[in-house]
Amino acid sequence: MTHSDRRIRIMLVDDHKTLLWGLGRLIDTEAAHMIVVGTARDCASAVELAAEVSPDVVLLDIDLGGACSLDIVPALLADQRAKVLVLSGTRDRELLDKAVMSGVRGVVSKDEPAETVIKAIEKVHEGELWLDRAMMGRVFEAMRNPQAVRRQDPELEKIAQLTAKEKKICSMIAAGGGAVNKALAQQLFISEHTLRNHLTAIYHKLGVSNRLDLYVFATRHRLDQHQA
Incomplete structure (x- = not known):
C-alpha cells in the first residue's frame, strides 16, 4: 500500500459524547479515505491514546469540560507525524491565536458544514495551514515581529x-x-x-x-x- 492509498488516521477529542459520535459518523459516511482510530473525552486520556494509536490528524476541541486543551498540544505533537486541528466554538481571538502559536495547524469552527470539516482535515494532513485570512495575517506578523508578540504576552x-x-x-x-x-x-x-x-x-x-x-x-x- 502506498502512502497515497493509506487512509488518514483520525483521532477525535471532545468531552461531548454526541459530538464525538457525530464526528465519527461524518467521517465514516462522508470520507472513505479517512478512518477514526480512537476517541478521547479529556486531556489525560487524549495524550495516552495518541501515543497508542499514532494518528495522522488529531481533531481537538479547544474546551474540554472547562479545561483548555492547548496545554496538551506539545504532548500530542511528540509523534512528529501527528498534526493537530482545533475544533472551536469560541470567537476569542487571543485564545485562537495562542492555539496556532502552540503548534496547531488549523482552526475550524463547530458551525462549519460537514464538507468544510473534511476539507480542513485533508489540508492539515497534507501539511497546509487551515486558518482564516485575519488569523493568517496575525501569524505572519508574529513571525515577522516576534518581539512585539513577546511584549504582548x-x-x-x-x-x-x-x-x-x-x-x-x-x-x-x-x-x-x-x-x-x-x-x-x-x-x-x-x-x-x-x-x-x-x-x-x-x-x-x-x-x-x-x-x-x-x-x-x-x-x-x-x-x-x-x-x-
Missing part, C-alpha cells in the same frame, strides 16, 4: 526574566518530568541546596507554586527546547 515576559542556568533547569524538568532533585543537581554539577535556591527563584519569576506547576508551564511553552 505576559508569560513570555516571565520566561525572558530567567537566567541561562534557570532556563537549563526548566529544560531538564520539561524533558525529565519526575526526575528527583538529587538527580537534577548531579546533572547540573551543583548541590541540592543550590538547586532548591534556583527553583525558588524560578517559581517566583514564573508565578508557579511547585514542581508540578513548573513542569506543566515548561511543557506548554516548550522550554525543553531551551539550551543553556
Whole structure:
C-alpha cells in the first residue's frame, strides 16, 4: 500500500459524547479515505491514546469540560507525524491565536458544514495551514515581529526574566518530568541546596507554586527546547 492509498488516521477529542459520535459518523459516511482510530473525552486520556494509536490528524476541541486543551498540544505533537486541528466554538481571538502559536495547524469552527470539516482535515494532513485570512495575517506578523508578540504576552515576559542556568533547569524538568532533585543537581554539577535556591527563584519569576506547576508551564511553552 502506498502512502497515497493509506487512509488518514483520525483521532477525535471532545468531552461531548454526541459530538464525538457525530464526528465519527461524518467521517465514516462522508470520507472513505479517512478512518477514526480512537476517541478521547479529556486531556489525560487524549495524550495516552495518541501515543497508542499514532494518528495522522488529531481533531481537538479547544474546551474540554472547562479545561483548555492547548496545554496538551506539545504532548500530542511528540509523534512528529501527528498534526493537530482545533475544533472551536469560541470567537476569542487571543485564545485562537495562542492555539496556532502552540503548534496547531488549523482552526475550524463547530458551525462549519460537514464538507468544510473534511476539507480542513485533508489540508492539515497534507501539511497546509487551515486558518482564516485575519488569523493568517496575525501569524505572519508574529513571525515577522516576534518581539512585539513577546511584549504582548505576559508569560513570555516571565520566561525572558530567567537566567541561562534557570532556563537549563526548566529544560531538564520539561524533558525529565519526575526526575528527583538529587538527580537534577548531579546533572547540573551543583548541590541540592543550590538547586532548591534556583527553583525558588524560578517559581517566583514564573508565578508557579511547585514542581508540578513548573513542569506543566515548561511543557506548554516548550522550554525543553531551551539550551543553556
